[in-house]
Amino acid sequence: MNTFDLQKPTSIEGAAALLPTSSDSRQAVLLAGGQDLLGELKDGLVEPERVVNLKGVAGLDAMNWEADGSLTLGALVTLQSLAEEPRVLEEMAVLAEAAQQVGSPQIRSVGTVGGNLNQRPRCWYYRNADSVCLKKGGTHCFAQLGENKYNAILGGGPTYIVHPSDLAPALVALGASAVLVSPRGRRTVLLSEYYLLPADDGITRETIREPDEVLASVHVPVQRQGMRSTYIKFRERGSYDWALSSVALCLWMSDGMTTGARLVLGGVAPTPWRCESSELLLVGHAVDEQTIRRVVDEALRQAEPLSDNAYKVPLTKGLVTRALQTLAS
Amino acid sequence: MRILHFQLNGDDAEVAAPDHWTLLEVVRYRAGLTGSKQGCDKGDCGACTVHVDGRSVLSCLTLAADIDGRQVTTIEGLSNVDGLDVVQDCFDGAGALQCGFCQPGMMMAARQLVTENPEATREEIKEALASNLCRCTGYTKIYQAVEEACRRQRQCTTERAGGAP
Numbered sequence: 435m436n437t438f439d440l441q442k443p444t445s446i447e448g449a450a451a452l453l454p455t456s457s458d459s460r461q462a463v464l465l466a467g468g469q470d471l472l473g474e475l476k477d478g479l480v481e482p483e484r485v486v487n488l489k490g491v492a493g494l495d496a497m498n499w500e501a502d503g504s505l506t507l508g509a510l511v512t513l514q515s516l517a518e519e520p521r522v523l524e525e526m527a528v529l530a531e532a533a534q535q536v537g538s539p540q541i542r543s544v545g546t547v548g549g550n551l552n553q554r555p556r557c558w559y560y561r562n563a564d565s566v567c568l569k570k571g572g573t574h575c576f577a578q579l580g581e582n583k584y585n586a587i588l589g590g591g592p593t594y595i596v597h598p599s600d601l602a603p604a605l606v607a608l609g610a611s612a613v614l615v616s617p618r619g620r621r622t623v624l625l626s627e628y629y630l631l632p633a634d635d636g637i638t639r640e641t642i643r644e645p646d647e648v649l650a651s652v653h654v655p656v657q658r659q660g661m662r663s664t665y666i667k668f669r670e671r672g673s674y675d676w677a678l679s680s681v682a683l684c685l686w687m688s689d690g691m692t693t694g695a696r697l698v699l700g701g702v703a704p705t706p707w708r709c710e711s712s713e714l715l716l717v718g719h720a721v722d723e724q725t726i727r728r729v730v731d732e733a734l735r736q737a738e739p740l741s742d743n744a745y746k747v748p749l750t751k752g753l754v755t756r757a758l759q760t761l762a763s
Numbered sequence: 764m765r766i767l768h769f770q771l772n773g774d775d776a777e778v779a780a781p782d783h784w785t786l787l788e789v790v791r792y793r794a795g796l797t798g799s800k801q802g803c804d805k806g807d808c809g810a811c812t813v814h815v816d817g818r819s820v821l822s823c824l825t826l827a828a829d830i831d832g833r834q835v836t837t838i839e840g841l842s843n844v845d846g847l848d849v850v851q852d853c854f855d856g857a858g859a860l861q862c863g864f865c866q867p868g869m870m871m872a873a874r875q876l877v878t879e880n881p882e883a884t885r886e887e888i889k890e891a892l893a894s895n896l897c898r899c900t901g902y903t904k905i906y907q908a909v910e911e912a913c914r915r916q917r918q919c920t921t922e923r924a925g926g927a928p
Contacts, residue, residue, distance in 0.1 A: 435783045435785075436783065437781060437782070437783050438782060438783050439782060440765075440782035440783075440826065440828050442828075465826070468824055468825065468826060468829075469806060469821075469824050472785070472805070472806070472823075472824045472825075472826070473805045473806060473824070475783075476804065476805055477805070485782070485826075487826075487828070487829070489829060514818075537894070538809070538893045538894030539819060539872065539875065539876075539890075539891055539893070539894065540809065540812055540819050540820050540821045540872065540894045541806065541821070541824075541894065543818040543819065543820050544820050544821070544824070544825065672889070673889075673893045674893040674894060
């Protein structure tokens, strides 16, 4: 690792004040659990003058159930503590199951909510220090015509990364929002609007977070009564890995009919991929074979696979089917 | 450079380390404890696994500055005055090593599992050791060693509780 100056502010505002005002990451980067950042530092993908360590900010690792039943997660809540929280397990299975399936025990002990949501892509052209791809200021997305087995089938172009977060699809399905703090103040944004497609100015970054903003917390609203939810993640190997494809599904049913649904895909697009038109096809219907077929076809209707990743289309249809059958039974 | 104060294998430790150093570097190059291995050095292999405040972490992905004031246990601290830890004894008994490079990290990860879930199934053992690679691929005996360690841990608990032997 290159040398840097490690700073440990004691407030969120203090942390934001240490961040750069331009997107020049040579100046400063944020450190939470470090499970992604240290890899980036070691590979020379970021070479900052200073690293701003959030662990000096008291209370940022707190998980608070509000009086109205909503949940506030500080940016430094660990994935392990989230996965083990009894009320999350009981009331928001999709979130607990997503947290349980991130990385390995060692990574979940240290990895955080804020870090998981803001981790950088795993595309091997991005991670290879010698490759100057479009995401790193180059002229071409090498994945588009190169080795693209793990890349996007939805929402790609001009870059084709997939967002690697497991928490993001689950939290988008739950309608969560993020609180961002900068020297200009704080703003709250829906997580569904936090991630950027490459075509929407999301080439060198994946989120709307400005260089001098800190994601301080995530707020998960109260869910309508009777929600069933699940997160299904498919990995290339049995051991720990990022998702080839994943499905976050929240479902509300009454008398055998679906009364509400939120369906979000992970591992297949540069952002968590909400399938609103598929959700509408569920409402008012029983979760039978015919409905499932219509829903999965609609969810993948816009898929445009690259040369090596067409397998993600049937794989994702299978996962959505499994999620629907699991929750409806 | 900053001075760090922490507990290392039960003893007070005070070391000076540059800001960009990891816990692994401090353990190996300041404390001279070379049991924790530098394998991939980016979180893929688990050979550097140590405990911080009782939980297994990847010391190659932990900045040294973050252990100030905390308790660190490396493989050198796993045994105690009574001899080998049950996990070490079971790895020994099962012959759960080939080249041995992954073994310290394997045993540190296994120790957390045996403490937290001595009822672990084979699948749960695999999940608990998912971060730890054995490039000799000697997993079968490693899993057998952890199963035996779990069994002995349960037995220990039963005996302490005064239950059936």
